[in-house]
Amino acid sequence: MTMPAYPLLIDALPEFAHELEELLTKQCELGLAAKVGDQRIVDRCRCGDDFCATFYTQPKPEVNYGPNHKCIELSSQEGMIILDIVDGKIMNIEVLFRDEIRDQLHAILP
C-alpha cells in the first residue's frame, strides 16, 4: 500500500504559505518559518463553521496534543492565524475569518 500524497501547502495555497513564512519571520520564529515549505495539507477542519479555514498539517491526534503542545498566534493583517505546535512540529494551522483561504481549501478537500 502506498501512502496518499498530501498536497504541499506551498503548492496548494502559495500566497498563504508566503504570508505564513513572513509572519513567522517577523515574530522571530525562524525555525518554524523554515518549515513552511515542507508542510502538507493532511485534512481540513470539518467543524462546518463558515468562518473556519483551519487545516491539519499532521494527522489529527487521537485524544489531544499532550503536554508539549503550544499555540503561536500570528499577527496577521486579516482574520486570525494560530499554529498548534508540538515539539517544534506544526500540527495544524487554525485560520479563521479568511474566506478566500476557506474557498481554496474546500476546492482542494471537498
Ligand SMILES: [Zn+2]
Ligand atoms: Zn473548524
